Amino acid sequence: MIDQRLQMLRMVAHHGTVTAAAEALRYTPSAVSQQLKQLSRELGVVLLEPEGRQVRLTSAARSLLRHADTLFAEWERARAELARHVDEPSGALTMCGFSTAAAALLPPAVAGLRDRFPRVRVETIEAEPSECYELVFAGRADLAVVLLTPTTPSLSDPRFDQRRLFDEPLDLLVHPEHRLAEHATVSLAETAEEAWIVARPGTTYHQLTMASCASAGFTPNVAHYANEWETGTALVAHGFGVALVSRLARWSGQHSVVRIPLRGDPIPARRILAVTRAGAGTSPTLDHALGMIGATAEELIGAMADQRG
Amino acid sequence: MIDQRLQMLRMVAHHGTVTAAAEALRYTPSAVSQQLKQLSRELGVVLLEPEGRQVRLTSAARSLLRHADTLFAEWERARAELARHVDEPSGALTMCGFSTAAAALLPPAVAGLRDRFPRVRVETIEAEPSECYELVFAGRADLAVVLLTPTTPSLSDPRFDQRRLFDEPLDLLVHPEHRLAEHATVSLAETAEEAWIVARPGTTYHQLTMASCASAGFTPNVAHYANEWETGTALVAHGFGVALVSRLARWSGQHSVVRIPLRGDPIPARRILAVTRAGAGTSPTLDHALGMIGATAEELIGAMADQRG
DNA sequence: GAAAACCATGTAGGAACGCTGAATGATTGA
DNA sequence: TCAATCATTCAGCGTTCCTACATGGTTTTC
Known part of the structure; x- marks a missing residue:
């Protein structure tokens, strides 16, 4: 309903390259390039400028994008309101x-x-x-x-x-015979010296663990990387370190581990x-x-x- | 930039018929009809309902139109802002x-x-x-x-x-030997008994004269209809009646007439x-x-x- | 009350638009 | 220096969208 080319421009702005934008929209780079060129002609302003082997958005393009966001949001509102007019x-x-x-x-x-x-x-x-x-x-x-x-x-x-x-609170996962295992709660700072099991870098969960430890004032001493709850739990159950798990995380239960709620202000979550x-x-x-x-x-x-x- | 079909719908809403909307957009009625039918399908709502030999907009269509107005206005703002990004x-x-x-x-x-x-x-x-x-x-x-x-x-x-x-004040146009010709100003009510020269019904200027007289409390006694200033002035110059002219109206000057500013609160304008x-x-x-x-x-x-x- | 005018919509055909795929040139990283 | 990445152009083709004509229904007119 809003000209496709504006969505193309939004995608280019978001991804930084024509190719990535085209991929996100399931087009070929050629299509995106041509359409944006034509849009530029129609509007009489330059939208993209070559920068190395990529493109850079001009200030005109950025100005246009602000309005594009408004247009798309307004159209979503229209669609939502129209949806109220159908019985089923x-x-x-x-x-x-x-x-x-x-x-x-x-x-x-x-x-x-x-x-x-x-x-x-x-x-x-x-x-x-x-x-x-x-x-x-x-x-x-x-x-x-x-x-x-x-x-x-x-x-x-x-x-x-x-x-x-x-907000989903975070728990500390420890071996049943770990020194903290009997605590009702634990503060993250108490774990600064522990060996840690974290997800692999680049994952959201890795970021979360690192950020939580950072705000508790230390950088975790990473012993193992494991992306799946199941793997991480197994490593903890073997006493190789502690790990952070979110309250809703579930795994098979084959491994014997202790889950201790974290305390703090705010509670890590x-x-x-x-x-x-x-x-x-x-x-x-x-x-x-x-x-x-x-x-x-x-x-x-x-x-x-x-x-x- | 905004889907053409929304403009078609706006035109149908404004004109009341598909044919008139098509004419205003320089399309054939068939094109408008097809496009709106497809729009209706895409959105999953009925937009037009037959009413006699015309069409009536559904409440869904009216809802859509409110958003369409917003969309078009936003796009105009975008265009205006973009125009500021070009040097020449x-x-x-x-x-x-x-x-x-x-x-x-x-x-x-x-x-x-x-x-x-x-x-x-x-x-x-x-x-x-x-x-x-x-x-x-x-x-x-x-x-x-x-x-x-x-x-x-x-x-x-x-x-x-x-x-x-x-606001453009209105003047009364009279023959040089008319009883009011020497007055510096005149109130419209004083002319209630005069013979009037007005534009032909259906024109904006006809409406203006009739509305002015109505708000002065009388219905003008129409003696002649003339659409052009030139013709009306000629009729006044021959003593066939009085007429209303706007302050900026100009004509050839061949005819001898007197222009008297109207007074009132507010001044007729x-x-x-x-x-x-x-x-x-x-x-x-x-x-x-x-x-x-x-x-x-x-x-x-x-x-x-x-x-x- | 019949005919004419008006209106919406459906169908078929043709033009224009927009996409794909391959080729080109330019830049970056190995 | 070679390979990879990226933008762009061009030719070709499929889809979209408009026009022209025909149909059916409604209103107005004589």
Whole structure:
């Protein structure tokens, strides 16, 4: 509804190269290049300038993008309002989320949506938070459940509406005979000298562990890298170190480990966000999905409180 | 930039029929009908319903139109801001206005624009106020100088930005030997018994005369209909009646008539407006055009004050 | 009350638009 | 220096979208 070429320009701005933008939009670089050239001609302003083997956006392009964000958000609002005019919503709704969220929050939402809107095809995609933003931005997903990290887009990014769902506390995972194993709670600072098991660099979860330790005043002494909960738990169970796990994380239970809630002010936690395209939030199906996810989140918070007490 | 089909829908809403909308957009009715049908399919809502031999907009369509107005206005703002990023504006700027305005206000603006922006092709169209709104709405003109009348779109119409330029006082035109000819000013109520020369019904000027007399408490006794100032003046000069002329109206001067300023509270006047598409006002060329017209208007107001004194 | 005018919509054909794929040139990193 | 990455151009082709004409229904007119 809004000229495709504006979305192309947004993608180029976001990815930095024509090629990556084309890939995100499932076009060839050739198509994006031609379209943006023509857009530039039509508007009478230069939008892209060569910079090395890439392109750089001109100030005119950046000015245009600000308005483009407004336009796309307004169109999302229009779509959402139109969706209220149909008796029986149909079409597709795609949700995405990172592993824990995808496991804990999305399935109840899918069930609720199928129940309430039987004609809507509901799909989910498990993806890293950064990819989740991509999916929502590109329109291939309508809703994402992600973590707040320093690398995610700003909460005021005009392309997205982001709302806090809940804060998931973090626990320390130790061997049953570890010196801290009997503690009811533990502060992260007490673990500064421990051997650590963390996820591999580049993953969201690695960032989280490093950031948590950094805010507790130390850099973890990393002994092992493990991306899966299962692997990390096994390493802890063998006494190779301690690890950080989020409260909702689940694994097989084959390994004997102790989970100790962290204390602190604030309590170390990761913030869970629901992300939609700006303006899209008021469509009935998305509204319902957000409601279901929020309710599930509240339930989980309740369960977490029980555990803690 | 905004999907053409939204403009088609806006035109159907404005004109009431697919055929008239198509004509305004220089399409065939078939094209408009097909496009709107496809739009309806894509959005999953019914937009048009048959009503007699015409169509009626559904509530979904009206909802969509509200957002469409916002979208188009935002795009105009984007275009205007982009125009600030080019060193030497080019392209075309079309202004339109009703006869007096076209004669008095537009030529200085054209001259000023040509001087300031030599590469911009400036064009003018003389048209009735209602047609002026059409031209601006359809994008075939960028600026219109019109009269405020009861039939023009509301000042808060989201499709337009309308600003007051000035109020043009009205004068009574009488034969040199008329009983009122020696008066310095005259109130419209004193002319209730006169024979009147008015423009033909359906014209803006007819409306103006009838409305002015109505607000003075009488219905004019119409003796002759004349659309051109020249003809009306000739009739007055032959003693066939009195007529209303606006202060800026000019004619050949062959006919011997007396022009008497009207008095009253407020002084009978017609309000001159500058109309642009919503959001378009900040482009450099349009900004300059508005400035020129405003300046010319102020000069004329000054000249009018001199005349009156 | 029948005919004419008006209006929306459907179908078929043609023009224009927009995409793909391969080729080119330029830059960066190994 | 060679390979990889990136933007851009050109030719070709499929899709989209408009026009022209025809149809069916409604309103107005004589």
